Amino acid sequence: MTNTMTYKGYAARIEYDDEDGIFTGRIAGIRDGVGFHADTVEGLREAFHEAVEDYIETCAKIGKEPQKTYSGQVMFRVSPDVHRKAALAAELSGKSLNQWAEEVLDRAAG
Missing domain, CATH: 1.10.1220 (Arc Repressor Mutant)
Incomplete structure (x- = not known):
């Protein structure tokens, strides 16, 4: 089982909080912190879709390009x-x- 969801090119990591009895998620790959939660899988899917739509809409309102794609350039150090x-x-x-x-x-x- 993977603990991810995807929608409109965005992905989210999903976790379960047993103490509160809810699923939580956070959109991955963007600098802005966009999270969502629900107590059912279907509710979580809806909350994720709403979070993505809200993120795109908010970016448009403030004149910011939504983060989504990667440049394809990766720089890292190895021994x-x-x-x-x-x-x-x-x-x-x-x-x-x-x-x-x-x-x-x-x-x-x-």
């Missing part, structure tokens, strides 16, 4: 040994390090 191993694996597979890393990350992210 020199991991860098060497990855570069070698890419070369042996006949791919650039970028092509190889994209395939590996895509598989890992599902």
